[in-house]
Amino acid sequence: MSDNTIIQNDRQHVWHHLTQHKAFETTDPLVIVKGKGLVVTDAKGDDYLDATSGGVWTVNLGFGRDDMVDAVANQLKDIPYFAGAFGTEPGAEYAKELTDIMPGFDRVYYSNSGSEANEKGYKMVRQRAHSYNNGKKHKIIYRDRDYHGTTIGALSSTGHAQRKNQYGPFAPGFVEMPHCLCYRCPFGKKYGECNIECAHALETIIQQEGPETVGSVVLEPITAGGGVIPPVPEYFPIIESICRKYDVLLHIDEVVCGLGRTGKWFGYQHYKVQPDIVTIAKGLAAGYAAISVTVTTEKVFELFKQNPADPESYFRDISTFGGCTAGPAAALETLKIIKRESLLENVCNMGNYLKDKLFELQDKHPVIGDVRGKGLFCGVELVKDRETKEPLADQDVVAIVGHCLKNKVMIGRTNRSFVDANNVLLFSPAFVASKSDIDSIVDAVDVALTENA
Numbered sequence: 001m002s003d004n005t006i007i008q009n010d011r012q013h014v015w016h017h018l019t020q021h022k023a024f025e026t027t028d029p030l031v032i033v034k035g036k037g038l039v040v041t042d043a044k045g046d047d048y049l050d051a052t053s054g055g056v057w058t059v060n061l062g063f064g065r066d067d068m069v070d071a072v073a074n075q076l077k078d079i080p081y082f083a084g085a086f087g088t089e090p091g092a093e094y095a096k097e098l099t100d101i102m103p104g105f106d107r108v109y110y111s112n113s114g115s116e117a118n119e120k121g122y123k124m125v126r127q128r129a130h131s132y133n134n135g136k137k138h139k140i141i142y143r144d145r146d147y148h149g150t151t152i153g154a155l156s157s158t159g160h161a162q163r164k165n166q167y168g169p170f171a172p173g174f175v176e177m178p179h180c181l182c183y184r185c186p187f188g189k190k191y192g193e194c195n196i197e198c199a200h201a202l203e204t205i206i207q208q209e210g211p212e213t214v215g216s217v218v219l220e221p222i223t224a225g226g227g228v229i230p231p232v233p234e235y236f237p238i239i240e241s242i243c244r245k246y247d248v249l250l251h252i253d254e255v256v257c258g259l260g261r262t263g264k265w266f267g268y269q270h271y272k273v274q275p276d277i278v279t280i281a282k283g284l285a286a287g288y289a290a291i292s293v294t295v296t297t298e299k300v301f302e303l304f305k306q307n308p309a310d311p312e313s314y315f316r317d318i319s320t321f322g323g324c325t326a327g328p329a330a331a332l333e334t335l336k337i338i339k340r341e342s343l344l345e346n347v348c349n350m351g352n353y354l355k356d357k358l359f360e361l362q363d364k365h366p367v368i369g370d371v372r373g374k375g376l377f378c379g380v381e382l383v384k385d386r387e388t389k390e391p392l393a394d395q396d397v398v399a400i401v402g403h404c405l406k407n408k409v410m411i412g413r414t415n416r417s418f419v420d421a422n423n424v425l426l427f428s429p430a431f432v433a434s435k436s437d438i439d440s441i442v443d444a445v446d447v448a449l450t451e452n453a
């Protein structure tokens with residue numbers, strides 16, 4: 001197919017996500033046709049350096065990897081699919097390998113998107129409430145600025161006010177707690193002089209709602225799309241102790257951080273915390289197959305097999321594409337590659353390098369109010385004024401990202417998540433990034449800030 005035909009077909013028939021299509025009446029959609037390492041090529045033959053791992057933190061090993069393609073192809077030749085009521089070889093092997101790097105966890109439930117994995121976690125909480133607490137302990141607490149997915153249940157548990165606009169009414173039983181971004185502390189405090197009010201707020205909410213009604217709290221270990229927000233070290237131990245006190249399950253959404261993005265296997269492993277439910281997607285198979293998992297402790301799993309005489313006692317969920325074997329085959333190979341190529345180490349080293357370079361940019365550009373992140377997962381918050389911290393206007397942030405794109409470097413941004421506060425640039429290059437990749441990314445941002453801010 002000619003390059004022009006691809007673009008025309010796309011323009012006329014594809015409905016892109018997060019896109020106002022009026023723009024395509026005067027400009028061409030960007031259609032990506034191939035990639036190698038961190039570089040992708042569009043249908044016109046232009047190359048771009050991708051600092052986003054495929055747009056949304058997914059292609060963590062880079063593009064064009066024959067080892068990944070072979071792992072998937074070999075599996076498809078054996079058997080491509082069988083529904084999850086039965087087992088498959090890669091499903092069994094991957095569940096063992098994954099739980100080996102997650103001490104305290106034993107069970108893996110397969111599905112095929114981050115939203116779906118979270119929904120499974122919520123359904124476990126709801127069913128536990130019905131089986132053991134007369135349906136009462138069903139409420140799920142989520143946090144302002146966290147994102148948990150696109151389905152109505154997952155969106156009901158999402159703290160992105162603007163993203164939720166026009167999609168209500170939402171599912172009942174979801175309650176919001178404050179975010180933990182020190183730069184904009186919701187309690188007007190300063191770290192070092194505060195009592196970690198953002199974590200203790202959980203207890204206040206549980207008491208307000210009634211502890212007998214609260215089943216779980218769902219949190220990103222480091223908020224991603226809400227602006228890259230690593231909590232302070234005290235945060236999660238406080239959260240966990242409150243959960244234990246009130247018999248509330250702790251569900252950590254590792255859809256972005258999971259499998260190495262922050263320099264450890266999981267974001268929660270930076271903090272002294274042991275969750276009950278962990279959900280993972282995106283980089284799990286590095287974009288070479290669609291797969292997500294809901295991982296639980298044996299204690300949670302046991303709740304669903306204690307009454308075999310009751311036909312409604314087991315987890316009666318279904319995920320058709322949770323039975324695709326390409327997912328666990330690709331996930332298994334991803335795990336092997338991360339180990340074989342010491343990529344956690346590279347993520348730490350290159351992540352530190354990236355953060356240092358972003359701090360240098362902050363010294364140079366007053367528009368940078370805050371630099372945050374862990375590993376190859378960084379955010380740069382842009383402000384009109386460092387004193388007032390007034391967020392840079394959406395259109396200015398869009399112009400900066402657009403300027404980088406014009407110079408063939410793709411970076412991310414908080415995208416229509418918060419009214420008048422979508423002011424964080426997002427950086428998440430693949431784990432194989434080199435110093436020179438990072439130099440090129442930061443140079444492009446430097447030029448874009450000089451010309452647009």
Ligand SMILES: Cc1ncc(COP(=O)(O)O)c(C=O)c1O
Pocket residue numbers: 056112113114115116118147148149150220224225253254255256281282
């Ligand atoms: C933290 C988090 N959880 C869940 C999701 C939803 O994942 P998916 O788009 O695969 O449904 C996302 C997607 O961006 C995410 O960032």
